[in-house]
Amino acid sequence: MSNNNLAKEKFDEGMADFVDHNYGRCIDLLTQAIELDPQFTLALKSRGAAYLKLDKVQEAIADINAAIDIAPDNARAYHMRGLAHDKSGDLDGALEDFNQALELKPDYGAVYYSRANLHTKMGRPDLAAEDIQMVTHLSEVNIESFASENNLWRSQQLRLETIFNDDLAMER
Secondary structure (H helix, E strand, C coil), X not given: CCXXXXXXXXXXXXXXXXXXXXXXXXXXXXXXHHHHCCCCHHHHXXXXXXXXXXXXXXXXXXXXXHHHHXXXXXXXXXXXXXXXXXXXXXXXXXXXXXXXXXXXXXXXXXXXHHHHHHHHHCCCHHHHHHHHHHHHHHHHHHHHHHHHHHHHHHHHHHHHHHHHHHHHHHHC
């Protein structure tokens, strides 16, 4: 088995432990995955998230920094580092990271929500309200998009069923 496959296997096991709230074992398995594949940014971010769950903020930030060094265009990494900075009390650092995440991915609704919470902590209710409006807007857009995609899929499915039924009728 290649190192990449083994790293993926360790990652999958670690994420199962994350879901089961077994963060210590999760960190151990993700560490093994990262040792096998040091460029595995998803494992770095995930281990950072597990560290955050254990209130090990500096370890979380170190992992997320490593992921950002490898993939500086990863909006999720900036969001997670912003959450870590927020948890550590570095509100300015959190705001900087949330803004960077939104610069990279302007439709990232979870960041607007996180930034709204941060603005509230910082005593900026007007800015928090703007971000909540954006969360609402993005949610509505996502619902409309899902409905349209679902309707398109359904109409294509009905068209295929009609063609299939017509073909069956012709064979008889």
